[in-house]
Amino acid sequence: MTESATTLAPLAETTDWWRQAAVYQIYPRSFADGNGDGIGDLRGIISRVPYLLQLGIEAVWLSPFYPSALADGGYDVDDFRDVDPKIGTLEQFDEMVAALHGVGIKLIVDIVPNHSSDRHAWFREALESPKGSNARARYIFRDGKGERGELPPADWTSIFGGPAWTQVPDGQWYLHSFATEQPDFDWKHPEVREDFLRTLRFWSDRGVDGFRVDVAHGLAKDLGDVLPSKAELKAMPKADGTHPLWDRDEVHEIYAEWRAVFDEYTPARTAVAEAWVETPERRAKYASPTGLGQAFNFDLMDADFDATHFRDIVTDNLAQSAVTGSSTTWVFSNHDGVRHATRYGLAPRAGRPGKQGADWVLAGGPADEIAAELGLRRARAATLFELALPGSAYLYQGEELGLHEVAEIPDERRQDPAFWRTTPETRGHDGLGRDGCRVPLPWTRTGSSFGFGTGGAHLPQPAWFADSSVEAEDGVAGSTLELYREALRLRRELQGAETLTWDEELSGGDVLAFTRPGGWLSITNFGDEPVALPDGELLVMSGDPVDDADGTALLPGATTAWLRRGEA
Missing domain, CATH: 2.60.40 (Immunoglobulin-like)
Structure with missing residues (x-):
């Protein structure tokens, strides 16, 4: 990095910083490794604060850093009020907050309220407790079907494939909307609601400025006594607030309680919902000023590189934000999707669901120079378009380097449950799981992990990372890194009213x-x-x-x- 990385002035302090912030998502295990064990950590993040300052972002969104067995990349949380020892300590977390705040960068942390891990103290207690106990009531347990309860309560499928119900030794079954290791909470239980209020205060007291709420539309559930079949569940409407599992109206009662906690602080803490809902009207409820205050729109992630598509999406989302009084959000890449430099090098989706990671392998990956060059040109253009829009821009680590999806990961090295728990025909997300966008970043041209750390990297990095490293692009006119730096600098200078x-x-x-x-x-x-x-x-x-x-x-x-x- 250049010397100027440590001499830039701190960013300006404002109370409504979130409305038009450029937010940089850090997937901590893949950002920078400070202790050489192959896993990114808080020390690594602290060491790269000058890089973040020079990049010109206003806030960091930190993906889960909690104790976890990594059944789902850290979204299986053992303890919501601690740091994974592999990533750091609470003292290092405080040091990171101070380092970011010292240069005017805000911190948003991921919170995962739909489920815990199966190693969480509450779930271990539930397994050790009898049917009907208070410990089990914090989760969603049901008796099975069949003569001896040997069949699951319903034939539902989890988001990651396979059954959504798992049996425990005494015969009961628990619901997990995602991986088996992620049992769903029952948010009707008052202890669940109170414990998360405690968690919000715990991190807010440590200086966290906001929260990204994972699966925000999934907390409130009403299963009733008779569970519908998978086919019946699929046929139920999702846009009227009555679906048994998703986007129920009652979820906003939970977020009203959260808003009361946010408003205890000065400035008030903010939040952004990850809410996959059916209509703009449903999404607006999450962005309400009496609720979370802002909600992601992922519309540009699903759009082809097309002027009409982009204009329609921008127009619709600005109209939605006007209704709520919130600001909208823009995102092209994150930890759950194929990087947009890769998507834009492939054939248009034309409205179809994309399993474009698999398509990228068939196309030859980044070795296919025509697809790679075109994809990157379009990605750079799309990002500059995004950064000119009113609202918040969410950037994913590595996109400022023009990184493509890493497709060339051997099956035995893959970690994502979306890859391992499905078949090639039914595989979710991009067809290869999400590991390809989670490969540790390249900081230098050479080294066992391209400068990520001294002990290698937990996912294999391709040889072409050398030319996409920070070292290769730093100070080089026309590089993607320098484009992002200049665009973000100008954005702060030019940004005005949200119109x-x-x-x-x-x-x-x-x-x-x-x-x-x-x-x-x-x-x-x-x-x-x-x-x-x-x-x-x-x-x-x-x-x-x-x-x-x-x-x-x-x-x-x-x-x-x-x-x-x-x-x-």
């Missing part, structure tokens, strides 16, 4: 343009052929500019530019 105006004169066909207050123009060419670049002061461009035969500046295909054109 945009579509420029109808410039937009049309494969071109999409809009202005922000102050004369900030963003224009994206989603097509293949260059188009005229508007007049104005060119601030940043996601690709290299070109000129026509007359010397007129053109905007190449798959490219975004920002210009300053005077007050608007």
